[in-house]
Amino acid sequence: MSQSVSLRTLYIRYKLWVWLGLGLLLVGLVWRGCRADKQWQHIKPFGIRMPLKYDVHGIDVSHHNRRIDWKRVSQMQAGGIRLQFAFIKATEGATHIDRQFARNWREAKAAGLLRGAYHFYHPRRDPKRQADNFIRQVKLQRGDLAPVLDFEIDRGIPAEELIDGLRIWLTQVEAHYDIRPIIYVNANFYKRYIAGNFDDYPLWIADYSNTQLTRYDTDKLVLWQHNKNGYVNGIQGFVDFNVFVPDPDELKKICL
Template identity: 60%
Template sequence: MKIRVLVSIILKRYGLWIAAFLIVLAVIFVTRRVKKDNMDWRFVQAFGIKLPMRYGIHGIDVSRHNDRIDWKRVRRMEADGVRLQFVFVKATEGATLTDKHFAKNWREAKKSELRRGAYHFYHPTRDPIKQANNFIRRVELGPGDFAPVVDFEVTNGQSDDTIIEGLRLWLETVEAHYHIRPIIYTNGSLYRRYISGNLDDYPLWIADYSTRHLRNYDPDKLYLWQHSQTGWVQGIRGRVDFNVFVMDENQLGDICL
């Protein structure tokens, strides 16, 4: 009944042609929204979690906390038609630290034919230029690798302006070196407070384990979604972070060298 009343009002106010145009737009919007929300979640026993099967490109991220990794077993793992296709590896943290397993993980991921990316854990209390240079000194990227990633998940009691401007300096310094716009990794709360409206020009990788849809994020900038921290992968001890590429598959090159 409400729809009929709405159509009647539109017809009276705008005329037949404009009404038809607006109705078509409404149908497109609703269709896209329904499709976006339909993630086709399916529990995959081998991975130990539900996966959003709507997406075809699945991957993980790792650091020293995952200890020594058997990359051959990682690459061979496949279940319910899902094979891991990419991995992000922690490279650096702050102004001086390097992940102790980075060099090996970076090398072995390449040998395993996984598309790889490197990320830097950002500390707002440290000099952003020194942090950028720490990453640049340690990470050599080549064709096919993902753009550099800044991992922003702590505020350390700093002001909003300090955090936003510091992140901007890191991003601009790293972009000038690698000639590609870096990716911002963060969670929903930090995205809304610091990234949205301030650093919207950068590709987004969101960590959100509570949602079953992605309505709260800019669909033109959201490329990656970390949907679980509790997956299992052969060759890796303990729990593993799981991610999916959420754009059309032909847009993967947008965030790769």
């Protein structure tokens, strides 16, 4: 009889410990969720939720954004956030020049924004000619952001051939500007082509689903495009929003 009571008591204690453990786990998950949610806030003038844990916010634009009033862009502040940098499309493929590039490049700097230029890469075009196209159009100055290779399409090119082409463009552009280019890529292409092949290059990831960027190399992740549907004074239509991921003091590392 005493042994039976003892076992029953142990069983009850065991169940209590299990329920206590599950309760603590649930509280922890709720706390983490609340903490993560507090790092994001919907900023009405921008029209999107913004990740508040980052201090440096910016946008990227092309001719699709039409004529931009850069003074209004630089003056916009909401929710304690102001835009500090802009990446501007310069070229595409071997011959194309973005029709708004020259104006955007000049006026973004005049408005006081940190500026950078990007090239939209075509895997079926000669990578050397594509690099030449970018170099001819983009005259980087001290303080400008590093050049960007925008890699979004593969067109069915074999992986090895595509990777070789990317490497040619990156090497040629780095040699010209004496700074390592940034690679802009989505999560799928990062896994298929970039990870393990270009780990020494600064990474700009386009990922609209994650609030935690743990699946990327955090040592190289410098920019995160977290939303493509924001609004900015002085720009018509949707705008891509980005943050600088490392500590703000490290921003100079990706500038000339």
